[in-house]
Amino acid sequence: MSDSGVFKIRPAGRHILTIGRDLIQDPYAAVVELVKNAYDADANKVDISFTKYVTSIENIDGKEIVHYGIKIRVSDDGHGMTRTVVTDKWMVPSTDDKQIRKISPKGRIMQGRKGIGRYASGILGNDLFLETVANGEKTSLLVNWADFENAEYLSDVDILIDTEKSNDSVGTALLMTGDETFLSEWDDEQFQRLKRELKKLMTPINDTKVSKDSVFEIYLTISGFDGVDENEVKIEPFPLFDLFDYKISGKVGSNGKGTLIYEMQKVRNSVPETIKFDFNKPTNCGEVVFDIHVFDREKEAIEDLINRGLVDDSGDFIGKLDARNLLNENNGIGVYRNGFRIRPLGDPDFDWLKLNKDRVQNPSKKIGSDQVIGIVSIESEEKSGLIEKSARDGLRENDAYSALQELTKEVISKLEERRFIYRSKAGISRKTLKIEKEFERLFSFDNLRKNVSSSLSRGKVNSITTSEIMGAIDEQEKEQNAAAKALKETVAIYQGQATMGKIVNVVIHEGRKPLDFFKNQVPLYKKYLEQYINGKTENLSVLSEKISGIETNAQILVSLFKKLDPLAAGKRGKRKGEWLKQEIEKTFEVFKTQLENFTWKVEISQDRDIQIYCWLQDIYSIFTNLIENSIYWINKKNIEKKEIIVSIHVDGYGVNYIDYKDSGPGIEKHLIESGVIFEPEFSTKPEHGTGLGLSIAGEAARRCGLDLKALYSNSGAYFRLERLEEN
Numbered sequence: 001m002s003d004s005g006v007f008k009i010r011p012a013g014r015h016i017l018t019i020g021r022d023l024i025q026d027p028y029a030a031v032v033e034l035v036k037n038a039y040d041a042d043a044n045k046v047d048i049s050f051t052k053y054v055t056s057i058e059n060i061d062g063k064e065i066v067h068y069g070i071k072i073r074v075s076d077d078g079h080g081m082t083r084t085v086v087t088d089k090w091m092v093p094s095t096d097d098k099q100i101r102k103i104s105p106k107g108r109i110m111q112g113r114k115g116i117g118r119y120a121s122g123i124l125g126n127d128l129f130l131e132t133v134a135n136g137e138k139t140s141l142l143v144n145w146a147d148f149e150n151a152e153y154l155s156d157v158d159i160l161i162d163t164e165k166s167n168d169s170v171g172t173a174l175l176m177t178g179d180e181t182f183l184s185e186w187d188d189e190q191f192q193r194l195k196r197e198l199k200k201l202m203t204p205i206n207d208t209k210v211s212k213d214s215v216f217e218i219y220l221t222i223s224g225f226d227g228v229d230e231n232e233v234k235i236e237p238f239p240l241f242d243l244f245d246y247k248i249s250g251k252v253g254s255n256g257k258g259t260l261i262y263e264m265q266k267v268r269n270s271v272p273e274t275i276k277f278d279f280n281k282p283t284n285c286g287e288v289v290f291d292i293h294v295f296d297r298e299k300e301a302i303e304d305l306i307n308r309g310l311v312d313d314s315g316d317f318i319g320k321l322d323a324r325n326l327l328n329e330n331n332g333i334g335v336y337r338n339g340f341r342i343r344p345l346g347d348p349d350f351d352w353l354k355l356n357k358d359r360v361q362n363p364s365k366k367i368g369s370d371q372v373i374g375i376v377s378i379e380s381e382e383k384s385g386l387i388e389k390s391a392r393d394g395l396r397e398n399d400a401y402s403a404l405q406e407l408t409k410e411v412i413s414k415l416e417e418r419r420f421i422y423r424s425k426a427g428i429s430r431k432t433l434k435i436e437k438e439f440e441r442l443f444s445f446d447n448l449r450k451n452v453s454s455s456l457s458r459g460k461v462n463s464i465t466t467s468e469i470m471g472a473i474d475e476q477e478k479e480q481n482a483a484a485k486a487l488k489e490t491v492a493i494y495q496g497q498a499t500m501g502k503i504v505n506v507v508i509h510e511g512r513k514p515l516d517f518f519k520n521q522v523p524l525y526k527k528y529l530e531q532y533i534n535g536k537t538e539n540l541s542v543l544s545e546k547i548s549g550i551e552t553n554a555q556i557l558v559s560l561f562k563k564l565d566p567l568a569a570g571k572r573g574k575r576k577g578e579w580l581k582q583e584i585e586k587t588f589e590v591f592k593t594q595l596e597n598f599t600w601k602v603e604i605s606q607d608r609d610i611q612i613y614c615w616l617q618d619i620y621s622i623f624t625n626l627i628e629n630s631i632y633w634i635n636k637k638n639i640e641k642k643e644i645i646v647s648i649h650v651d652g653y654g655v656n657y658i659d660y661k662d663s664g665p666g667i668e669k670h671l672i673e674s675g676v677i678f679e680p681e682f683s684t685k686p687e688h689g690t691g692l693g694l695s696i697a698g699e700a701a702r703r704c705g706l707d708l709k710a711l712y713s714n715s716g717a718y719f720r721l722e723r724l725e726e727n
Helices: 015-022 027-040 083-090 097-101 117-123 145-150 188-199 299-307 320-330 355-361 399-426 435-442 446-458 463-533 540-562 580-590 616-636 669-674 693-703
Strands: 045-060 063-076 127-134 137-144 161-165 171-178 217-223 246-252 257-264 273-278 288-294 332-337 372-378 576-579 599-604 611-614 643-651 654-662 706-711 718-723
Touching: 027 045, 027 063, 027 117, 027 188, 083 127, 083 137, 083 161, 117 171, 137 145, 188 217, 188 320, 246 273, 246 399, 257 399, 273 399, 288 399, 299 320, 372 399, 399 669, 576 580, 580 599, 580 616, 580 643, 611 616, 611 654, 616 643, 616 654, 616 693, 669 706, 693 706
Parallel strands: 045 217, 332 372, 599 643
Antiparallel strands: 045 063, 063 171, 127 137, 127 171, 137 161, 246 257, 246 288, 257 273, 288 372, 576 611, 643 654, 654 718, 706 718
8 A cells, every 4th residue: 555645734823823923032023023014015104002901890709800901003104905915915924025026116125025024913912903995995804813823724714804995094004902911011111122122123324225205204102001101202213323422434345345434523623534444355245334333431421422412302411320321221233224123133232243252352442332323234135145034033144144243343443443542642541551661750760859859958958968868869769770670671571471472372383293293103103112022123114214203303393492492581681682683583483384475584784694782582572573463464364465574774883773564454544643553452453452462562672772663654564673862
């Protein structure tokens, strides 16, 4: 007997509930879906009303028990639906109608393309009453969601549809009625969140992809709920949006090139800066438009924010606590498509860019998610590869999504750099110290000596007493200077050890090959040795060859560990003359493997090497950090020409200056002019750069009698180590 045959997939009755209640995240998302449908219907206005009403009254033991329910009505003045549209499209789950049409009659780009948004009403109540008017006819139907819960198959549920002539205005209204279970979902806190969701639903900026003559207004009314304002409220964008401290906006094309505008409102009449942006590769997520607003959170910044015009719905200035709470509740960078936000990207508790994680690594430079309100506008799924999940819970985490994250963080970094510079100059951020200069200032007694001498003179203190007091100051200065010298040496050791960390990474990477050799070959040595002891000599020649391999790989390890020697000392000896060209070349040798595809050389303006009076560790600290940066950025930006040139220029007094140039992407002019690249904690590396490299190199240079500067160049990074005049 054969069991073969043809069968059809028969969706269970509760399948429709799975589409609505199980796929839609929460009641806020459900309301948003219905509002989007009103937009697709070319509505100019959508009204949302929540009403608490009495469902029944019981008398139990002489006590009156009142039961309440909830009515949610979403109505619009769109083009409505005919009976045919209701039966052939509205009642067909996952219809591709909007995906095929794409554009509404008024030119709006369709928001609901999955064909399931209307079933979100199942999360709002027990039943749904639909009433829609089009072409002089009114069509209505009632859906009881319990019928689907109880039906074995979807086809078992019958829905009565009524159509009649009507003179009513065109449009659609959906009425969801729910019992106490659905009512319990809503209180003042939930309504406040719904308002926030609706305020963030549509982008407050002009989107070129949205029809220019398209007016779409949202109104919300709440009735019968204790402690909730019953006035009709028009949903408007947050007043915070235009009161930013810093802002970066603009467009980046799919080729990775674009123009950004940086603005700041911390200083009156500041001039916007135009930034030519180059991602150095295609975006891999289509064209992207940015409008990112950042707020400082210090007390003074909050006061400035209020003074800029932060008012409540009544037009009154709000207090500092309310302003801070407003930032807490309404921050986030939203992703928008065709003017509508893709939830939950942009929710305060959904840090899709991992801004808070980056801020922990570098709090002085990086911004946190609670400091930013931003808009990232993306293209269609076909153009961008950014695909919305069917469950309305964001974008699929594919390659295009990763590319969008990388691109957005790169754009934000342009704002962070400029914000860091301003805050450093204005004394707002945590003060970064130049160690050598701070030691000189801290242990200098010149001002004290001058002030004491002046005071003694004015007080007519005799010369013997004055001499004794000034002598005591001199003795104290000698003791303090001895302490300062010890501290300077300790700091230099620590800086050397920080540099050694980079070299250790190189040693570990290069040391794996010889270590693997020992790991794999030692068991064979034992085997051949045992055979030899037992009189088998045929493998003696093989054993001899492998012993040669031991010698070669051991020498590799010895060479690797020698690279650590200049920085491994527990204390520093005396400064002495070091052959400069030779030691710089040794530093390059540390990175031999990483420089395999590079062209590098050290040139000198005379035939022979020259000595420089310094600590050897400092030469390594300077050039290790410079070389490591060059390798990183040349590889990061996929630069074809990989080149590093060091030129030593000598005059009659010794080293005049040393030029270090590479073929990388170079350093932006504003970063060089501000000097911020030498500040600890400032880094342009996206992977949590510490910002210590150039700072350490600068301190080491001063100990060598050199001043490390960055010079602007159109063809890569350009550093100059120039002889200090006092040396």
